[in-house]
Amino acid sequence: MSARPMGARPGGARLVVVEGLDGAGKNTLTTRLVAELGARGLSVGRLAFPRYGTLHADLAADALHGGQAGAADSPHAMALLFALDRHAALDALTGLAVAHDVVLLDRYVASNAAYTAARLGPDREAEVVEWIGALEFDRLGLPAPHLQLLLDTPVEVAAERAGSREVAYPGRARDRYERDADLQAATGEVYRRLAAAAWRSPWRVLGADPAVPELADLVVDPTPEPAPHPRSRGVAG
Numbered sequence: 001m002s003a004r005p006m007g008a009r010p011g012g013a014r015l016v017v018v019e020g021l022d023g024a025g026k027n028t029l030t031t032r033l034v035a036e037l038g039a040r041g042l043s044v045g046r047l048a049f050p051r052y053g054t055l056h057a058d059l060a061a062d063a064l065h066g067g068q069a070g071a072a073d074s075p076h077a078m079a080l081l082f083a084l085d086r087h088a089a090l091d092a093l094t095g096l097a098v099a100h101d102v103v104l105l106d107r108y109v110a111s112n113a114a115y116t117a118a119r120l121g122p123d124r125e126a127e128v129v130e131w132i133g134a135l136e137f138d139r140l141g142l143p144a145p146h147l148q149l150l151l152d153t154p155v156e157v158a159a160e161r162a163g164s165r166e167v168a169y170p171g172r173a174r175d176r177y178e179r180d181a182d183l184q185a186a187t188g189e190v191y192r193r194l195a196a197a198a199w200r201s202p203w204r205v206l207g208a209d210p211a212v213p214e215l216a217d218l219v220v221d222p223t224p225e226p227a228p229h230p231r232s233r234g235v236a237g
């Protein structure tokens with residue numbers, strides 16, 4: 001089975017993903033992009049993963065805060081929960097793609113590839129990236145993005161941002177992944193390799209505070225189309 005890129009037919013939305021570490025600024029950037037694209041008269045749909053408030057995402061969040069009988073000890077159990085959250089969102093994703101010109105996703109399949117590979121270590125990176133891609137795109141039928149944006153905020157800056165958010169919003173305590181500086185650094189490295197390998201779509205690597213108008217140009221630029229059979233290069237999967 002092959003992944004199904006949205007927007008492959010006339011009128012389909014461009015599916016653009018914002019990826020990065022915890023606290024990198026994905027939500028903030030996505031909000032700015034929605035405003036910029038809206039000001040250009042484009043209709044923009046938006047979705048963030050995990051979809052908190054729904055079953056699999058809440059189980060994953062609970063596990064990352066120590067619940068669910070230690071499920072977070074298993075990188076594969078966590079990856080399956082995140083994958084099932086996306087699978088349950090397929091109808092919502094399709095609806096957004098039909099209704100809008102652009103669909104912006106705050107985290108998507110590459111989050112699972114990056115964090116799970118970072119947890120398992122470099123020796124198992126190719127195997128786990130292959131597994132996540134085959135599971136989510138090929139088996140669960142999630143659409144391939146047209147473009148993935150890596151918000152490559154330095155790990156110290158992202159940690160500082162996540163830390164200040166925890167102070168500002170005490171109900172938003174950092175989870176197991178957010179508290180693990182080594183995991184964040186390793187995840188950043190995997191992300192950069194996924195981008196360099198054009199894993200499952202074209203990628204662009206952005207600095208911590210990218211210029212939004214230029215980025216909006218890139219988001220609507222139809223030239224960085226996904227490959228017809230989006231397979232990874234360099235990194236397996």
Ligand SMILES: Nc1ncnc2c1ncn2[C@@H]1O[C@H](COP(=O)(O)OP(=O)(O)OP(=O)(O)O)[C@@H](O)[C@H]1O
Binds near residue numbers: 022161162
């Ligand atoms: N460009 C920026 N300059 C300064 N502060 C920023 C910038 N972008 C985001 N922040 C701040 O950093 C914190 C984290 O930002 P945001 O919630 O957008 O990150 P995120 O990548 O979506 O995080 P997470 O994945 O952990 O949910 C917020 O308090 C936000 O206000």
Ligand SMILES: Cc1cn([C@H]2C[C@H](O)[C@@H](COP(=O)(O)O)O2)c(=O)[nH]c1=O
Binds near residue numbers: 050112113177
């Ligand atoms: C979607 C998704 C997320 N993760 C990780 C990344 C974060 O550390 C946590 C929670 O996400 P949030 O953006 O901080 O709310 O989960 C993952 O490992 N795999 C995924 O697919």
